[in-house]
Amino acid sequence: MTATRPDAKQQETPRGGLVVEDLGVMLTGRPVDVVDDIDLVLHPGEVVGLVGESGSGKTTVGTSLLGYARAGALISAGKVLLEGRDVLKMPWKEVRQIRGEEIAYVPQDPASALNPSIRIGKQLVELQELRGVGTAESRLQAAREGLAEVGLPNDDEFLRRYAHQLSGGQVQRVALAMAFLPKPKVLVLDEPTTGLDVTTQKMVLDTMAALCRSHGVSALYVTHDLAVVANIADRVAVMYAGQVVELGPKDTIFANPSHPYTRALLDSIPHLSHARALRGIPGRTPAPGARPEGCRFNDRCAYAQDKCRQQVPPLLTVAPDHEVRCVRVDEIGAWDINLGTVPDADPDKARDVILSVEGLDVFYGRKHIVHDVTFDVAKGEVVALVGESGSGKTTISRSVGGLHKEWTGTIAFEGRSLATSARKRSAEDRRRVQYIFQNPYLSLNPRLTIEQIIKRPMELFGLAKGKDATDRVVELMEQVALGSGMLHYQASRLSGGERQRVAIARALAAEPDVMICDEITSALDVSVQGSIVSLLEGLRQQRGISMLFVTHNLALVRSIAARVQILQAGRVVESGSVVEVMDDPREEYTRKLLSNSPRID
């Protein structure tokens, strides 16, 4: 598979940039590959997107470029050539010298990546100070210019702040400024916009792209979000289970994805322009050591044949610069982006209102968070609450669910007003309105088994017990596509997607009429999000369950919801049917949200 590689390398190396050859990372304890056979070239000034789900090894590849492996892993093979010098062969001191100065890293979680007890200004210049670059004044001056470049204030007051005194977007831009300050040649960005809302994300991405272009920096952008990659990358490498499965120019990857995995990923992404029937990828990403023989995707692939199970397929060049690791690449036909497009929810459909919210004002202590919000949800309908962080969308859903009680106004269920807190509501009301939380890692008791978790609501509301209840649990687990083999697993053994399915099954166990879904897919991979959304859509159609769907992802709204409320600073700025609001937004704010949303269509 390296047949095309040597010439590529000879062309690129003299021009700068970075060349990765045959990189491999192993676990320290066991002879198990985390990633292997990674070949990548970063041209100067080029942004390469490295895309993969959790467990694909994309972050491992990212930090390997700096000669760094996290505890428990070690770089076992390959070369990382920076202008012809192999970073992996250098002595420790030189590697340290190269880090920051020539290859810089922008971390994933903005909130935890800056040291909480060192002031921003000091952290920015720390490296230069240690290396003795320039004088104190020139370093400070450079830090101020760097902050200005990323669009942040650069006065003394700002430099004296600590990380916790900045917003998420500001912290991430400080991290970006810090990475650019030593004027590196290569930048590794590890999901730097995860957890930021679309407006901030757009700002950070634009800043990054502008800096890369103006400074001629090559960047490796590690992410699970294909939509983000579509907006910023020049080339895209798709990773699965520790290997690159497809590599090519961005336009080629999105117009003509040739690996079944790339196609499956694209199929699971919602579009802004149309509703889609989202599909997940069956199964889960295999962990290192548990990966199948042959093509690693064969057990989840719709096109797999016997030959796929025999040996690891090589990366084949199917077009100039376009390489695919699939032996059936010529046999699986063309791909169409519009596959899976379905008609939008009909805006004129007759509505039978089951839940209505009128004049809702919510307070936290003396703070007035939500102002005069009115909307309703009909039977078998999904209503989306959309807004940036701090817009009050979760606060509203918590008030509706009775989890937050400092509110005034009316929340009526089937025409009857509900009490402020869930405690004061009747058991019947509590049963019929169920809440699913954002983070499935925190919402399930790790000491209980799946059976106990799902059974609990049935016992609580007296719906079933004993053997009956167990049968119902198995039935529910099938409905949410979990095998009954997991019945006695503890929640801690499950992946994020599986946990969220358990959370959904738990809500379903109460046989609710309304489910409140609070950002339930934002902690999950896109393919898992796809399967969760298709699961919810099935439930809505079969059982006629209504949903209040809280999210910041407008594309997702298009595929799942019939109506949408756009929130800004605790007020509804625009509402209506999804088709009308998204195709013909009246408010400036809605237009801004739409234009800031990353899209692939």
Next chain:
Amino acid sequence: MWLLRRLGLAVLTLWLVSVLVFLATAALGDPVRAILGRDYDTNVGRREQLEAQLGVGDSIVTRYFDWLGGLLTGDLGTSLANQQPVWGQISDTVVNTLVLVLLAALVMIPLAFGIAMISAHFRRRRPDTVIQTILLALAGVPEFVTGILLVALFSTSVFNIFPAVTLVSPGTRPWDSPEGMVLPVATLVVAVTPYVSRIVRATLLEVLDSDYVELARLKGIPEPVVMRKHALLNAIVPGIQVVALQLAWLAGGVVLVETLFSYPGVGRQLVDSVRNHDVPMVQALSMIIAGVYIVVNLVADVLSILLTPRARTAISS
């Protein structure tokens, strides 16, 4: 504002302690009978004198407020054993103990943090395992055993470098002969260091796994600087809390060590006073120990706040 509230709480705690101390020492049983024992019935003169001194005839509340008023005005009362003012007798021993504890702290803090840093640096590798095993063993040995071992090692059986007891001739201070201080201080250090070190190591390990330490490494910061500036700074707060707890424990818990080395400190005096039923002495010493406890913890809390920017800004806003 926050500081005022915290100070108020400290005063409240101190007051509660005074109530407890008073109840425990003065109100339980008849102190005069306890002091005089068999002489209670025979030695009527002594009995009446004691009863007058302790105010036995008054109600508990009156006696408590008399005593509290004395405390607040610096009058700690008169010793029952030798009819001398309490303060004159304990001022020297209090200072002696404070010096002992302070010296132990000065040695213990850098030592404990240093060991923790070395241990965390070699996490779960041989040096770390060895250090942790030794620390755990030391933590498990009672301090008088450590003391006896140290005496055997350095002053009697093996070497003969330091004196086994602290001999203080009247009018001099223990530190006038520094070699006599070495073993008591060493015993205290060995008794306390393991706890502090283990807590600091655990916090350091957590901090070393954090994203910002990873970023510092990926930024090209040398490992010693990562450890000192990025990791230690964030691990120091739990460290301060343990140090405070240990120091406070030392202030009251040095009894065994002081007895072992015949060190003229508070602990020994307390034991003697309890044995003599010298109620005013016991009360005064208890209050001083409680005061040290509260002050040390107050200082630790203030330091913790000052070293945690998030908490600092939360308070100032």
